[in-house]
Amino acid sequence: MTTNGDKATATTIARADFWTHIAEQVSALGVATRVEMHEPGGRVLADILDPPPPEPDTPGDDDTDGTDDGAEESGLVELTGEDFTPGEEILVALVIRHASADAGGRTRVLIDRGELDIDELPEPVEVVLAGRLSRTVTIRPLT
Incomplete structure (x- = not known):
């Protein structure tokens, strides 16, 4: 190298x-x-x-009043996954619907662009984290 x-x-x-x-x-x-x-x-x-994003500040570094970092007010949700290859690109996808495979292992999905409003998705909304290199897939609820 x-x-x-x-x-x-x-x-x-x-x-x-x-x-x-x-x-x-x-x-x-x-x-x-x-x-x-x-x-x-x-x-x-x-x-x-791309390099990984910088590590977030640990709580208490600059937080003198003991309040949280504002994630709740902004609507931010943290999701984590493990077993990815260091530095690899991770896909982040919202699950808008589930489908089943037929007897041959195939499926066909039609997506209506009108379904892409996150507020209209059925509960629970799921997020998929998928590693392009490691092929690691993690599914987490968006709560």
């Missing part, structure tokens, strides 16, 4: 450790970073990865 094309920085890393190492590098840079992977057969994979 080289950084900024500098062969002097070249190191060999195991393929299993690749994304962890890339996530550390992108986090350290703190900016969107172009990543290229050159495979032995000549294939080149490239993507631009």
Whole structure:
């Protein structure tokens, strides 16, 4: 692995450790970073990865009056998931309806754009967090 094309920085890393190492590098840079992977057969994979968002301040750092951070007033809801690959892009999706697969394992869904108003969705509203690389899927209620 080289950084900024500098062969002097070249190191060999195991393929299993690749994304962890890339996530550390992108986090350290703190900016969107172009990543290229050159495979032995000549294939080149490239993507631009964003650094993870900064960690939120821990309660009590600047909170002198003991009140919460205003999440309730703004309508913000925190959802968490685990087992994603470090630095990977996570899809966040609202579940607007459930469907079933037929005997062949297929399904077909028609979406009416009028259904996309969150206030009109049937309770409980669910949120899906899906990792593009790890294929980890987490489903959480939006409460």
